[in-house]
Amino acid sequence: MTLSKQAKNAFDAAPWTGKTKKYDIVKEGSIAVAFVAIAAIVLSLVMGSPDEKPLTFKGWAVSNADNFYVTAVQEIAGTSGSATYGGPYNKASDGLNVGPFWLQKWAGITHPIDTVNEFVIAPLSTQVMSTEIASALATWKAASDSQKQNWATSYDDAITKVDGKLADVAAGAYGPVPALAQGLTDMAKGGALDAALLSQGGFFQTDNTKQVLFFGDGAYLDDAGTTANLQGGTWGMMNETGRYPGQAWLWLYSFWYQIPPFNNEESKPIGANADAYIMFIMGALSLGLILIPVIPGIKSLPMRIPIHRGIWRQYYEANGIKRRKK
Amino acid sequence: MSEMWTAKLRNKWQKDLPIEKLLPDDQPAYVVSWIYVFGVLTLAALAMIIFSGVILAFEGPAWYHISDTGLFINSLHFWSVQMFFVFMVVHLWGKYWMAAWRGNRFRTWATGAIAFVASIATAFTGYLVQTNFDSQWISFEAKDGFNAMGIGAFFNVTNLGQMLLLHVAFLPLLLGVITVIHVLMVRRRGVVPPIDAEPSLNGVER
Numbered sequence: 001m002t003l004s005k006q007a008k009n010a011f012d013a014a015p016w017t018g019k020t021k022k023y024d025i026v027k028e029g030s031i032a033v034a035f036v037a038i039a040a041i042v043l044s045l046v047m048g049s050p051d052e053k054p055l056t057f058k059g060w061a062v063s064n065a066d067n068f069y070v071t072a073v074q075e076i077a078g079t080s081g082s083a084t085y086g087g088p089y090n091k092a093s094d095g096l097n098v099g100p101f102w103l104q105k106w107a108g109i110t111h112p113i114d115t116v117n118e119f120v121i122a123p124l125s126t127q128v129m130s131t132e133i134a135s136a137l138a139t140w141k142a143a144s145d146s147q148k149q150n151w152a153t154s155y156d157d158a159i160t161k162v163d164g165k166l167a168d169v170a171a172g173a174y175g176p177v178p179a180l181a182q183g184l185t186d187m188a189k190g191g192a193l194d195a196a197l198l199s200q201g202g203f204f205q206t207d208n209t210k211q212v213l214f215f216g217d218g219a220y221l222d223d224a225g226t227t228a229n230l231q232g233g234t235w236g237m238m239n240e241t242g243r244y245p246g247q248a249w250l251w252l253y254s255f256w257y258q259i260p261p262f263n264n265e266e267s268k269p270i271g272a273n274a275d276a277y278i279m280f281i282m283g284a285l286s287l288g289l290i291l292i293p294v295i296p297g298i299k300s301l302p303m304r305i306p307i308h309r310g311i312w313r314q315y316y317e318a319n320g321i322k323r324r325k326k
Numbered sequence: 327m328s329e330m331w332t333a334k335l336r337n338k339w340q341k342d343l344p345i346e347k348l349l350p351d352d353q354p355a356y357v358v359s360w361i362y363v364f365g366v367l368t369l370a371a372l373a374m375i376i377f378s379g380v381i382l383a384f385e386g387p388a389w390y391h392i393s394d395t396g397l398f399i400n401s402l403h404f405w406s407v408q409m410f411f412v413f414m415v416v417h418l419w420g421k422y423w424m425a426a427w428r429g430n431r432f433r434t435w436a437t438g439a440i441a442f443v444a445s446i447a448t449a450f451t452g453y454l455v456q457t458n459f460d461s462q463w464i465s466f467e468a469k470d471g472f473n474a475m476g477i478g479a480f481f482n483v484t485n486l487g488q489m490l491l492l493h494v495a496f497l498p499l500l501l502g503v504i505t506v507i508h509v510l511m512v513r514r515r516g517v518v519p520p521i522d523a524e525p526s527l528n529g530v531e532r
Binding site for chain 2: 003007009011012013014015016017018019020021022023024025026028029032033035036037039040041043044045047048049050051052053054055085087088095096103104106107108110111206207208209212213215216221224225228230232237240241244245247248249250273275276278279280286289290291292293294299302303305307308310311312313314315316319321323324
């Protein structure tokens with residue numbers, strides 16, 4: 001005879017009236033703290049912790065000046081990743097969606113970013129400039145919006161046409177754009193852009209959004225991420241710089257980026273909106289984790305797969321309790 | 327019974343969670359597996375994280391780049407977090423295979439699972455405030471997921487100030503509160519009996 005479901009629940013819920021044993025909870029807690037403290041101290045002394053120096057605009061412009069220059073032109077022409085991003089930075093695109101849910105667009109522009117003025121013109125304007133750059137800036141500021149766009153687009157197209165090989169770019173009506181890009185490259189090489197981008201003319205600053213976005217528009221950060229095995233498509237989300245363990249707990253989040261259609265940006269609608277779909281999936285799975293006790297099938301697995309026979313082996317053996325058929 | 331809110335709260339507290347349950351000196355005899363150790367180890371690692379984190383907070387986020395002592399404290403923080411997650415995941419799997427939500431313990435399970443999710447969020451903000459290359463990379467990559475959900479509109483992973491405040495204030499407070507509730511629920515309900523436990527051994531009639 002077996003207990004009814006209600007009686008079993010009542011038994012599981014009731015205070016335990018069977019055999020007990022001594023238990024010193026304070027001693028247990030103290031030993032646990034001591035154990036963890038010693039383990040952490042030993043690991044810290046032997047292994048230390050990861051701390052790779054941050055990349056700088058100076059490092060980028062010195063090590064790969066052409067890439068920096070081309071990126072600067074893209075920021076002026078409005079073709080960089082940041083300039084074409086969409087919310088929350090600008091309205092250049094609708095952003096990602098999951099079916100009818102355009103959450104990125106609906107959330108609006110809360111961190112407006114104007115790549116031309118904030119990434120290029122404003123930082124350049126903070127500098128003591130050569131006559132050539134000062135003149136280019138003056139020409140740019142005096143020009144109409146359509147003129148500015150024509151110059152920048154023509155130059156950006158010309159660079160794209162020769163795959164970024166600056167020496168091969170044909171002559172054209174590019175206005176002051178080449179001088180502005182060169183001025184910004186020189187400024188970055190000297191180290192002044194790092195501070196100018198952050199401060200934007202202010203004193204206190206705690207928001208690195210503009211720097212981070214500009215940085216990601218070029219190849220420098222991406223290449224460094226690849227070298228450090230941090231790319232999302234190769235489980236990089238779980239990796240750490242150097243020889244240290246990373247965020248292993250993100251394995252499931254990272255997993256989706258390794259499989260089709262999520263790992264193919266060309267695949268519509270899911271691959272092209274992978275960031276949004278994966279967030280939805282992980283949100284649903286997190287909710288599922290919380291609700292496991294009420295999810296049919298999953299809640300019964302522990303009764304069907306007898307791992308509990310190992311956990312409570314002594315109890316079962318001492319009382320001669322055989323496994324019941326489920 | 328008194329109608330006073332205070333008296334009601336006190337009476338409920340004394341009924342549900344008397345001091346004998348909060349600080350017990352005995353426990354059911356079936357609690358003999360190593361798996362039971364991982365809950366308290368998770369708490370111990372959390373204590374270590376808070377201890378090292380408070381020191382780091384006093385010195386500021388850039389301290390450990392320039393000080394050997396700072397690097398050591400940062401390392402304590404780092405390894406405590408690694409241990410914390412290992413212990414918590416083992417604890418979570420253990421409780422799953424014990425079906426530890428049985429006997430009106432759903433809320434104990436749910437608060438534990440919420441604590442797991444909150445821990446991931448807290449750790450994530452920690453990675454963003456390292457002020458090193460890792461932070462640069464993670465903030466650039468992670469922004470896309472949050473922006474795609476519209477969350478980036480108010481949770482800006484590239485804003486160091488915002489992430490730092492959330493990491494040292496709001497999120498630890500949230501995690502701390504959830505953890506306290508979770509532990510109190512464990513103490514209130516006690517450890518779940520074995521699957522297939524025999525009620526007649528406890529003097530319960532079938």
